[in-house]
Each structure stands twice: as C-alpha cells, then as structure tokens.
Amino acid sequence: MLLTGYYNVRKENLMNKELRAVADNIIDAAIKAVLPDEAVKKTLNDRKFDGKVILVAVGKAAWQMAKAASDCLGDRINEGIVITKYGHVKEPIERIECFEAGHPVPDENSFKATQAAIEMVSGLNKNDTVLFLLSGGGSALFEKPKITGEELQDITNQLLACGADIVEINTIRKRLSEVKGGRFAKLCEPAHVLSIVLSDILGDPLDMIASGPACADTTTCEEAKHIVEKYNLNLSEMANKLMDIETPKKLDNVTTFINGSVRELCSAVSRECLQYGYEPVMLTDQLCCQAKEAGSFLASIAKTHCKSGKKLAYIAGGETVVNITGHGKGGRNQEIALSAAEGIKGMSNAAVFSIGSDGTDGPTDAAGGYSDGDTAGVLKNKGIDIFEVLKNNDAYNALKLTEGLIITGPTGTNVNDVSVLLISD
Numbered sequence: 125m126l127l128t129g130y131y132n133v134r135k136e137n138l139m140n141k142e143l144r145a146v147a148d149n150i151i152d153a154a155i156k157a158v159l160p161d162e163a164v165k166k167t168l169n170d171r172k173f174d175g176k177v178i179l180v181a182v183g184k185a186a187w188q189m190a191k192a193a194s195d196c197l198g199d200r201i202n203e204g205i206v207i208t209k210y211g212h213v214k215e216p217i218e219r220i221e222c223f224e225a226g227h228p229v230p231d232e233n234s235f236k237a238t239q240a241a242i243e244m245v246s247g248l249n250k251n252d253t254v255l256f257l258l259s260g261g262g263s264a265l266f267e268k269p270k271i272t273g274e275e276l277q278d279i280t281n282q283l284l285a286c287g288a289d290i291v292e293i294n295t296i297r298k299r300l301s302e303v304k305g306g307r308f309a310k311l312c313e314p315a316h317v318l319s320i321v322l323s324d325i326l327g328d329p330l331d332m333i334a335s336g337p338a339c340a341d342t343t344t345c346e347e348a349k350h351i352v353e354k355y356n357l358n359l360s361e362m363a364n365k366l367m368d369i370e371t372p373k374k375l376d377n378v379t380t381f382i383n384g385s386v387r388e389l390c391s392a393v394s395r396e397c398l399q400y401g402y403e404p405v406m407l408t409d410q411l412c413c414q415a416k417e418a419g420s421f422l423a424s425i426a427k428t429h430c431k432s433g434k435k436l437a438y439i440a441g442g443e444t445v446v447n448i449t450g451h452g453k454g455g456r457n458q459e460i461a462l463s464a465a466e467g468i469k470g471m472s473n474a475a476v477f478s479i480g481s482d483g484t485d486g487p488t489d490a491a492g493g494y495s496d497g498d499t500a501g502v503l504k505n506k507g508i509d510i511f512e513v514l515k516n517n518d519a520y521n522a523l524k525l526t527e528g529l530i531i532t533g534p535t536g537t538n539v540n541d542v543s544v545l546l547i548s549d
C-alpha cells in the first residue's frame with residue numbers, strides 16, 4: 125500500500141510523471157524502513173522481566189512503538205499508556221490506554237495523560253520495569269508543569285517564536301517540568317526504567333530528545349538563565365525561580381537504547397534510490413541551514429550534473445529552519461522543494477523532493493513537497509512569483525497548484541527530514 129497521496133490526484137500539470145512516481149515510491153519504501161517496529165522488537169525479544177511491566181510510550185511515534193512492544197511482549201505487559209499527537213492513534217491496543225494531546229504547545233490533554241502515566245508508575249517496586257518508549261514531540265505531549273498550564277503555553281509560544289533552537293528550548297522546558305530532564309525516571313524509582321528512544325535531533329543528544337524524561341540532564345542553571353536573557357523571555361517570578369533549581373545529574377535506575385535516527389532514514393533512501401537505478405550520493409545527514417538555502421543548493425547541484433548522462437540521487441538528511449516573514453501556509457520541506465523549483469526550471473530530468481519522516485511538515489497536512497523542471501513554469505503561467513510565495517511562507521498553496529504536495533498522513537515514525545535531488549539520464 126502506498127502511503128503517499130499522489131496517486132489520488134490529477135497529474136496533468138506535471139511534466140515529469142516518471143520522476144514523481146519514482147520519488148513517491150522511494151518515500152513510501154524509506155518510511156516503511158524506518159518505522160520503529162523492528163528495532164523495538166529486537167530490543168525486547170528474549171528479554172526477561174522479573175516483576176510487573178508498565179509501558180509508557182510518549183511522542184509522535186508512541187502508538188507505533190507501543191504496538192510493536194505489545195506484539196512482542198503480549199500479556200507480559202501488565203498495563204500501559206500511549207501519549208501521542210492528535211490523529212496518531214491508529215487503533216486500540218490491548219491493556220494500553222491511548223491518549224492524544226497537543227503539539228507543539230501542550231494542552232489540557234497533555235497534562236491529563238501525563239498525570240495518568242505518573243499514577244501508573246507510582247508505588248512500583250525494585251523488581252518492576254517501566255518500559256519507556258520515547259520519540260520526538262514528547263516535550264509537548266508529556267508534561268506536568270511546575271507553573272500554571274497557561275504560563276507554560278505562553279512560554280512555549282515565546283520559545284517557538286524567538287528563534288531559539290531545540291536544545292535551547294528544551295533546556296528551559298526541563299526546568300519548568302515535573303517529568304522532563306530525568307525527573308520522570310526519578311518518579312519511577314525504585315523500579316527500573318528500560319528506555320527505547322527514537323531520535324529526532326541531529327547528533328542524538330539523549331537528554332534533549334523530548335526533553336529527556338528518563339535521562340540525566342547535562343544542562344545547568346547558568347545555561348538556562350543565559351537563554352532567558354538571550355531571548356528576553358517574559359517569565360513570572362515563579363518560573364524565574366525554577367531556573368535556579370537543578371535537574372537530576374545522575375540516574376541509577378535507567379538503561380537506554382537508541383533505536384533509530386536520521387542516519388537510518390538517509391540509508392533507507394539511499395537503498396531505495398539504488399533500486400530504481402539512481403546512484404546515491406550522500407551529501408550530509410546533518411543538514412541544518414535555512415530551508416530556502418537548502419533548496420537553492422540542491423538546484424545548483426542539478427545545474428552541474430544534469431548533463432552527466434547518469435541517473436544520480438543527491439541525499440541530504442537533517443532538519444532545516446524557516447524564518448517566518450509572512451502569513452502563508454507551509455513547512456520547511458515544502459520551502460525546500462519550492463525554492464529548488466526556480467533553479468531547476470526547464471530541466472526535463474531533474475526533480476527535488478523533501479519530507480518530514482513523521483508525515484507533518486509545519487502546521488499543514490502535507491509531509492513535504494516535490495518540484496521538477498516544470499513547476500516554476502506552471503506557477504509563472506498562473507501569475508505566481510516563487511520569491512513572493514517564499515517571502516510569504518506560502519509554499520503549501522503554491523505546491524498545491526502544481527500537485528507538488530506530498531501527503532502521507534501520520535507515519536508512525538519521527539526521525540527528522542530528508543531531501544533528495546533526482547537526476548535521470
């Protein structure tokens with residue numbers, strides 16, 4: 125079954141149907157290859173548990189990870205809880221209560237579900253295990269704030285708008301929370317926490333992924349206070365005081381396995397490109413520049429190699445950023461595809477696609493975008509200027525007109541983004 129929505133839409137605007145079909149097939153297969161199921165099962169297979177097993181799964185991939193654990197351990201799991209984003213629970217899982225909650229800003233359901241998880245892990249003893257399945261998105265979904273919910277939402281909005289990176293954002297989040305920065309593992313004591321983590325942060329800093337609820341914190345009060353000052357954050361007296369309280373620096377009850385990251389996504393894309401006869405060239409798995417720059421860069425590579433007579437696939441994994449200057453609709457992957465469109469204009473053998481592996485790019489229903497040599501011309505004929513669209517951050521509406529949106533729905537995984545330039549012979 126194809127995850128991508130391309131086959132459900134009209135295609136007459138697209139010049140290169142073949143490249144689009146290849147792109148869709150690569151995306152479909154690569155996402156399946158980075159679903160967390162096999163990695164979760166591999167970690168759990170043959171593992172012996174003494175006492176109770178309580179499953180707590182948190183993040184955008186929580187349902188998928190919990191389902192894999194449940195398929196593997198069956199009734200060895202006593203009870204459990206899934207806390208994931210709205211629309212991400214696929215079906216009930218036996219013995220496991222599934223909650224959906226707010227992302228990227230936590231909401232009442234995040235708080236309610238987290239309280240239920242805390243109650244589930246309290247009163248356990250030394251022989252019991254908390255099976256903690258963690259993926260990105262967890263910072264918003266898993267939260268019991270030390271300040272009011274309203275203030276936490278306000279500070280989250282300030283952090284998301286001020287240009288702070290995820291490490292800075294999560295350094296602050298940890299101090300405002302009863303569960304982040306290793307505090308959830310403390311709440312599980314004396315039970316053992318077996319933590320399986322899917323990374324959505326470049327370089328896999330364990331204590332930063334979903335703000336590290338079961339990981340000793342490496343950040344300090346000084347760093348937190350510096351971030352407050354740097355971005356001129358508006359904090360209440362209470363929130364300011366919390367910046368002075370240290371998080372756990374050592375945890376004795378946790379074992380952690382990292383089971384997937386953007387490297388696996390890039391490798392999966394690479395393997396799929398080979399299947400279609402495209403020689404893969406891995407540019408980076410640490411892409412972190414402006415989305416627009418990444419798109420222009422891929423287009424420049426196309427200019428150099430489009431006459432090589434070879435089938436080539438240039439792959440860049442990571443997570444780009446968008447500086448919001450307009451009021452349009454879009455996401456970083458859609459901006460990459462659209463900004464590449466101008467540079468590959470008129471090339472009959474080049475296409476660029478870019479997707480978020482979780483299936484959500486920005487606040488849209490698209491996972492990312494696709495453009496080829498025809499995209500810029502189609503938009504021009506409709507009187508649309510790509511530079512103006514990018515200035516207004518409106519890539520979604522432009523790509524919709526060229527049938528360049530890639531729609532997968534929630535995928536069940538979350539290992540950053542991948543962008544690909546395809547050049548056919």
Ligand SMILES: O=C(O)[C@H](O)CO
Binds near residue numbers: 261263264324333334
């Ligand atoms: O939840 C979060 O904090 C981000 O997705 C990074 O892991």
